[in-house]
Amino acid sequence: MNILNLYASLNGQTEKIAREIEKTALMGEHIVTTVNVKKQEDIIDLLAYDFIFIGSGVYTWLPGKAMLDWMKRQMDYIRKNDLILPGSPRTPGKFVCVYCTYAGPHTGEAEAIPAIKYMGQLFDHLGITIVDEWSIVGAFIPKKMHQLNISGRLGNIEGRPNDEDLRQVRERVKGMLNSLQVSISST
Numbered sequence: 118m119n120i121l122n123l124y125a126s127l128n129g130q131t132e133k134i135a136r137e138i139e140k141t142a143l144m145g146e147h148i149v150t151t152v153n154v155k156k157q158e159d160i161i162d163l164l165a166y167d168f169i170f171i172g173s174g175v176y177t178w179l180p181g182k183a184m185l186d187w188m189k190r191q192m193d194y195i196r197k198n199d200l201i202l203p204g205s206p207r208t209p210g211k212f213v214c215v216y217c218t219y220a221g222p223h224t225g226e227a228e229a230i231p232a233i234k235y236m237g238q239l240f241d242h243l244g245i246t247i248v249d250e251w252s253i254v255g256a257f258i259p260k261k262m263h264q265l266n267i268s269g270r271l272g273n274i275e276g277r278p279n280d281e282d283l284r285q286v287r288e289r290v291k292g293m294l295n296s297l298q299v300s301i302s303s304t
């Protein structure tokens with residue numbers, strides 16, 4: 118499969134997940150293009166890939182600024198070229214998995230859901246089917262925010278994402294790509 122692995126990461130937490138996805142997909146002998154959207158100025162042809170991963174940290178219930186800015190640039194291009202059709206018909210063989218890393222200090226996972234849904238809509242509008250949505254715990258990195266890693270709604274999240282979180286990412290990537298191999302090779 119031809120895989121696009123998009124991410125934005127302010128303090129490197131989401132980047133850990135993106136790197137794990139990349140390693141796992143490469144071991145499965147897929148072609149993987151990993152893109153940090155902060156460094157991406159050119160418009161990406163999202164329909165050129167069989168499978169897309171997209172991930173970001175959560176900042177006030179939404180993806181961070183780098184991701185929002187990238188999405189806006191993509192949307193401007195998509196609108197200008199009339200790429201969104203009424204009813205957003207499915208494009209066969211095109212899939213996306215949307216995830217975020219988050220700390221949920223106040224309301225827990227509810228803080229991650231709007232960010233995931235927001236990112237997913239870009240792809241759903243283009244007819245790219247959302248196959249999975251992951252919210253992965255990511256502790257606060259700035260020192261002055263460390264207290265929130267032990268006092269928030271999720272309890273103690275120090276060191277997350279940890280080895281177990283990364284193991285789960287690997288297993289989910291393998292499971293998902295295997296399950297779609299047949300639908301993609303038949304298009």
Ligand SMILES: Cc1cc2nc3c(=O)[nH]c(=O)nc-3n(C[C@H](O)[C@H](O)[C@H](O)COP(=O)(O)O)c2cc1C
Pocket residue numbers: 125126127128129130131132173174175176177178181218219220221222228229254255256257258259262
């Ligand atoms: C300034 C700042 C604001 C944050 N705001 C939220 C928030 O509103 N909700 C939340 O769940 N996590 C919040 N977080 C935690 C991050 O989403 C989490 O640490 C994430 O894993 C960071 O990913 P990144 O380093 O890849 O951007 C915040 C972190 C920072 C540094």
